[in-house]
Amino acid sequence: MTTVSSTVAAVRPGEESAAGRVRKRLTSRTASLAAIVIAVLWTTPTFGLFLSSLRPEDQIKSTGWWTFFSDPQITLENYQEVLFGTSSSSGQMASFLVNSLVITIPSVLFPLAFAAFAAYALAWVPFRGRNWVYIGIFALQVVPLQMSLVPLLSFFSEGVSVFGTQILPAWNLEGPARFAQVWFAHTCFALPLGVFLLHNFMSELPGELMEAARVDGATHGVVFRRLVLPLVAPALATFGIFQFLWVWNDLLVALIFAGGTADSAPMTVRLAQMAGTRGNEWQRLTAGAFVSLVIPLVVFLSMQRYFVRGLLAGSVKG
């Protein structure tokens, strides 16, 4: 945190006064105390969930997690059941974890790649109607995801036909092939925001840089790969993290396009089923929630550096 802000301050001495005032105000003792209190309040439920996940079933069901301190009982049974249970009534989370990864990784990479290409073209390749295309994509952000679920589902299962003529055939996917539908859906839903975000970053890059490269004989492909991509890396990382967390935590899209069977459903779908038909097995949810939390946590912590840098880059350039 400190290194980033000091470099920003060094690069832009003109803004020292305003930024410095804000920083001074935020580094007082009361501010630190408030920050600590907020952090503790924020973490308490998660901590309670974590303790609960380690307690035996009858304890979870009869008393609150805070009784742990007066009567500590620890078991890994919940995790054992949730992760490696073999019947569909226990977790089987291990195999759903793989499904989640198979869904999430392409669903992050596809929109990232397409959005980067599109943003570059819209920002630096001059062609007629460029701004209208950009406004169109930007406007698409207002379409709520829920509205397009049914049309998209019928696009997959019935294809597209206009006045009775079949233009695109139905996909008719079954089993693990349905991953393709989920990738497709997530890519569609992510593109407007992705293009908008990356376009804003790329259009802020100095035009002289591109011109110099063009003079040296670089094609658009080279400019994109050697100049633009490294420069917008923080933005790519930011969008990547957002998209990762969104897809990882998504239940709705997966439920509709991947279905609920073990060969294609991600962990969120499994978590929703795990409490049992009448919700009487809810002790599993504590451990299940923690298993599903681990990977986003690792991703976030390992990429946090880019995350902060990306957000800052946007704010000072604005």
Added chain:
Amino acid sequence: MSLLSRPVRAALIAGSMSLALVATGCGSSDPKAPAADGGDSASAECAPFAQFGKHEGKKVSIYSPIRDKEADLFQETWAPFEKCTGMKITYEGTGEFEAQIQVRTDGGNPPDLAFFPQPGLLERFAKAGKLKPAPAEVKKLTEQNWSADWAKYGTVDGTFYAAPLGASVKSFVWYSPKMFAEKGWTVPTTWDELMTLSNTIAGTGVKPWCAGIESGEATGWPATDWIEDILLRELGPEEYDNWVAHKLPFNDPKVVAAVDKVGSILKNDKFVNGGYGPVKSISSTAFQEGGVPITEGKCALHRQASFYANFWPEGTKVAEDGDVFAFYLPGNDPSKKPVLGAGEFVGAFADRPEVQAVQAYLATGDYANARMKLGTYVSANKGVDIANAQNPIDKLSIEMLQDPNTIFRFDGSDLMPAAVGAGTFWKGMTDWINGKDTKTVLDYIEASWPKS
């Protein structure tokens, strides 16, 4: 749609790329399937399934709100059927059945079969022309195996669509046989006896009844079951049907009287809420925990469906001579036994021969018996052998369902329009427990009935 076309087209490349990847990945695993089975040594085992024909390599998908352990048992039950007919049944259980089945049907991607827990929902799909009428074979089996009451719930506008599957009995009062034996109390057989018993128990310093109606966004439903049970007894089955169909207004004086009768227990501070506190604690107690004080001796009676057997704390013996058991919620006249219950219906969105074969198989007594042998299960199927019941409460339920004198009626809130049956009725009952008077609450529910 036109708004979407551009990004859709852009992303199509992604889709087709991945499609190609997946297609190549899949090809290698497929050819194994036909080679796996095919030994004739198992022909004796397969004899009972011969009538359903051979459907080698065919697939049938089933969508259902039942998941977890019960879902495992379903799949275990039809495994021999799958093996002998050569088809593969894909079962999918979900907690969002009501919303999802609509989305999938609208999107042109319905399952082949769905287990509908609400006849009202089934009716909606049948009227929209999405469901296929049941084949003659299934109709014949249903007439043979279920009472006319049950068959009626699978019929829409004179066309028979869906055979019943499982069932649960709601007209039960849970009690502790041990406690009753110790104190010398006996199981009541009329409403008056029940009230006398309640007073006797209240006299000993124990609050006789306990209840809990908290159930997340469905809070209130256990109270609606109470009301339905008493209405069925007070008004009789014909008037009950009229009430469900809204031919009898929700705030009719007869309904008010019946709800007040329930209030004489649920809103009586002398009688409730054993183990939890005053009347209002009912609305904040989870329905799963509602009857638990019985095991601690803090409460004596709890009205809840047969499935409550799963909610007792571990180690509680559910039997006639055990820690807890249930008796029939009595009415005014012991010679009449109306039973309130619920169940699932197998609706079909496809009419391929293999789908119809599964429908027929699920309607047979053989299926119900095989399922019962594996674990707790109740079906109103007359072909069920009561000896296969896995526990005393299932046995009692099946006895009640098979009794020719039993008048069965489906849980009314599952038959009403969702705005009422899964909305204002629940909410109204919660307000009622929290102190609003009967007439105000019933007026509110009456006003919310959709006009069409």
